[in-house]
Amino acid sequence: MNLEALPKFYSPKSPKLNDETPATGSASLTITDVMAAQGMVQSKAPLGFNLFLAKMGIQDPQPAIDGLTNYAMALDNPVLNKLTESTRLEIVDCLVKFAYADYSRSAASKSECPHCHGKGVIRTMRDVVKHPGVKGVEPTVVHEEVEEICRHCQGKGEVSTACKDCNGRGTAVDRKRSELLGVPVMKLCGRCNGRGFARLPTTLARRNIGSLLPDLTDYQWYSGYGSVINSLVTKCWAEEAWAEKQLHDVTR
Ligand SMILES: [Zn+2]
Ligand SMILES: [Zn+2]
Numbered sequence: 001m002n003l004e005a006l007p008k009f010y011s012p013k014s015p016k017l018n019d020e021t022p023a024t025g026s027a028s029l030t031i032t033d034v035m036a037a038q039g040m041v042q043s044k045a046p047l048g049f050n051l052f053l054a055k056m057g058i059q060d061p062q063p064a065i066d067g068l069t070n071y072a073m074a075l076d077n078p079v080l081n082k083l084t085e086s087t088r089l090e091i092v093d094c095l096v097k098f099a100y101a102d103y104s105r106s107a108a109s110k111s112e113c114p115h116c117h118g119k120g121v122i123r124t125m126r127d128v129v130k131h132p133g134v135k136g137v138e139p140t141v142v143h144e145e146v147e148e149i150c151r152h153c154q155g156k157g158e159v160s161t162a163c164k165d166c167n168g169r170g171t172a173v174d175r176k177r178s179e180l181l182g183v184p185v186m187k188l189c190g191r192c193n194g195r196g197f198a199r200l201p202t203t204l205a206r207r208n209i210g211s212l213l214p215d216l217t218d219y220q221w222y223s224g225y226g227s228v229i230n231s232l233v234t235k236c237w238a239e240e241a242w243a244e245k246q247l248h249d250v251t252r
Contacts, residue, residue, distance in 0.1 A: 001029065001037070001251035003244045007056050009034045029251065041246045047071075048243030051236055055104040067239075068096045068232055075231060079224025091212060095225060098205040099232030106197045109168070110158045114204050116150035120157035123147055163192035170196035199233075202226055 009031065029037075041049050047067040053059035072080075072092045080088055105111040112118035126146045133139030149155040162168030166189035174187035188194035209225050210216045216225075 001034075001247060003052050003240070003247055006034070006038075006052075006247075007058060033251070037247060037250045040250045041243055044246045045239065045243035048239030048241070049246075051100075051103065052240050052243055054100075055106070061100060061104070065096055065100060068100060068235065069093065071235055072096055072228060072232060075228060077224060077228055079220050080228060087212075091209060091225065092228075094208050094212065095205065095228050096232060098200065098202075098208070099229050099236065102200040102229075102233050103236035105161045105200065106195065109160060109162060111161045113150060113153035113157055113159045114200060115152040116157060118157040120150055120153065120155040121147045122150045161197040163189060163196055163198050165189050165191040166196060168196040170194040202229060205229060 038049075047064065050059065050064040050067060054061035054064045069092055072095060073088070080091070083091060101111075101114075113120070116122050123145050125143060126148075127141050127143050128146060129139060130142050131137075131140040150157070153159050163170075166172045170189055170192065171186040171194065172189045174185045177185040177187070189196070192198060206216070206221055206226070209221070213220075
């Protein structure tokens with residue numbers, strides 16, 4: 001049984017389910033079997049399991065966030081090491097939430113627009129003409145905060161997470177080899193590395209960190225905070241794979 005098959009056990013419509021194709025008939029699992037298997041996976045791979053359940057919307061993300069925070073606080077990163085304990089906690093919290101958002105968006109085809117935070121509008125400062133001015137009277141222009149439609153999501157508040165090159169399939173036609181062999185040959189999509197969804201741009205995280213640390217340098221970003229985000233995202237996938245293996249082993 002795979003992790004991907006778990007969410008359907010939470011549907012009340014299916015009292016008894018079969019993960020494999022019915023023809024094999026070997027792995028018919030009852031709810032009781034699945035509950036027991038889950039307990040095993042939870043104890044052997046807690047972080048990966050918490051991450052997966054949170055990603056699928058089955059469980060609150062807090063336990064996964066806590067696990068990632070502990071991991072990030074224990075990292076031996078020269079830039080993070082220089083921070084005071086309280087600043088470090090604040091920064092790590094920001095990095096962890098970003099990494100979790102990047103990891104968990106793979107589960108949905110749509111995610112909250114990161115530019116307007118799902119609101120569809122952005123508040124920005126603009127010169128607003130209050131009075132166009134007439135002969136002898138200067139126009140009145142006021143620099144004030146206005147709401148504008150978010151250009152990134154066209155006001156929808158959500159964006160597709162599918163990779164633009166492969167539309168979420170993760171694979172693309174390998175033109176060279178297809179022509180050579182005369183049959184369609186697929187290859188891993190180079191843009192998303194076969195994941196099928198686009199990564200969250202880390203420039204957004206940099207903006208958040210920049211507001212906490214105004215004199216953030218390129219060096220601090222790339223070898224410090226940016227690198228911690230990458231370690232965290234990699235950790236999420238590794239932990240999920242580990243939980244997957246545990247589940248596979250107990251339900252085999
Ligand atoms: Zn938006
Ligand atoms: Zn792709």
